[in-house]
Amino acid sequence: MREFDLLNHIYQSNGKLPDAVTIAPGDDMGAIRIDDDTVLAAVDQLIDQVHVDLKSHSLQQVGRKAVTRNLSDIAAMAAKPLCALATAALPRDFGKARSDELFAAMRDTAAQYQCPLIGGDVSIWDGPLHLTVTVLATPAGIEPVKRSGGKVGDVICVTGQLGKSYPTDHHLNFEPRLEIARAIAEYPATRPHCMIDISDGLARDLGHLCEMSNTSAVIEQSKLPCRNGATWQQAVGDGEDYELLFATDHAAIGSPGTWDVLGVPITVIGRMIASEDKPSVTIKLENGQQLDLSNRGWEHQ
Ligand SMILES: [Mg+2]
Numbered sequence: 001m002r003e004f005d006l007l008n009h010i011y012q013s014n015g016k017l018p019d020a021v022t023i024a025p026g027d028d029m030g031a032i033r034i035d036d037d038t039v040l041a042a043v044d045q046l047i048d049q050v051h052v053d054l055k056s057h058s059l060q061q062v063g064r065k066a067v068t069r070n071l072s073d074i075a076a077m078a079a080k081p082l083c084a085l086a087t088a089a090l091p092r093d094f095g096k097a098r099s100d101e102l103f104a105a106m107r108d109t110a111a112q113y114q115c116p117l118i119g120g121d122v123s124i125w126d127g128p129l130h131l132t133v134t135v136l137a138t139p140a141g142i143e144p145v146k147r148s149g150g151k152v153g154d155v156i157c158v159t160g161q162l163g164k165s166y167p168t169d170h171h172l173n174f175e176p177r178l179e180i181a182r183a184i185a186e187y188p189a190t191r192p193h194c195m196i197d198i199s200d201g202l203a204r205d206l207g208h209l210c211e212m213s214n215t216s217a218v219i220e221q222s223k224l225p226c227r228n229g230a231t232w233q234q235a236v237g238d239g240e241d242y243e244l245l246f247a248t249d250h251a252a253i254g255s256p257g258t259w260d261v262l263g264v265p266i267t268v269i270g271r272m273i274a275s276e277d278k279p280s281v282t283i284k285l286e287n288g289q290q291l292d293l294s295n296r297g298w299e300h301q
Pocket residue numbers: 028072073076196197198199
């Protein structure tokens with residue numbers, strides 16, 4: 001069974017949620033109204049040999065990634081971190097010193113991004129290291145940006161670079177794009193109509209924006225910002241880039257190209273177009289060929 005099928009089953013009951021739930025499952029974070037305020041929440045897991053490899057990654061790197069991939073989901077909503085909670089199921093032979101090192105890495109990373117670790121739970125079992133991190137966030141004056149809301153004619157933009165996130169260790173060292181997201185979402189002219197962080201790969205995550213926005217997308221090979229000589233196939237399919245992918249008004253950007261926010265390049269890579277029968281993602285290759293990418297991208301195990 002695939003992750004998408006499992007998640008779809010959860011989304012089917014979205015219609016039965018209480019009115020206080022303002023963002024239902026299916027976005028980067030859920031949101032619930034509390035009195036006149038809104039709290040956003042997300043949870044993610046990190047499993048040895050699935051998302052990280054304890055044979056080659058340090059505990060510092062693993063603890064950091066457990067927190068930063070959640071912070072990337074906060075960035076995808078243009079929200080502001082509030083706090084984090086962590087659980088760990090540790091292998092029986094893990095030991096106290098390594099456990100302390102791992103939790104210190106999570107705590108220090110969370111503190112660095114003003115998202116204090118305020119609680120959690122530890123247990124010991126016969127399986128591999130299994131971490132979960134829950135984060136809470138607040139809109140803090142900026143309406144959260146959802147995956148829905150993309151419009152035909154929008155330009156599609158991406159921060160930073162794409163591809164080769166494993167061989168370059170980018171998946172361990174990336175900076176969650178919290179400040180950039182808030183900087184572009186704060187002003188009506190540049191505010192994204194829809195946004196997601198790239199975890200599953202550009203093709204698949206752009207597909208999620210298209211499905212939720214009921215649009216299709218066309219991107220151009222020549223415009224892809226490839227990391228360290230990544231091929232276009234790696235740029236669209238590798239995943240774990242943790243960059244922001246969004247669609248916004250063409251007038252805000254002007255002629256296609258690259259713009260710069262807080263020192264990070266943002267590249268226009270394509271456009272939202274009308275869907276024919278169902279949302280699709282197409283790439284125009286430099287040789288003039290057009291390829292449907294709807295089935296490409298890397299899926300978490
Ligand atoms: Mg996400």
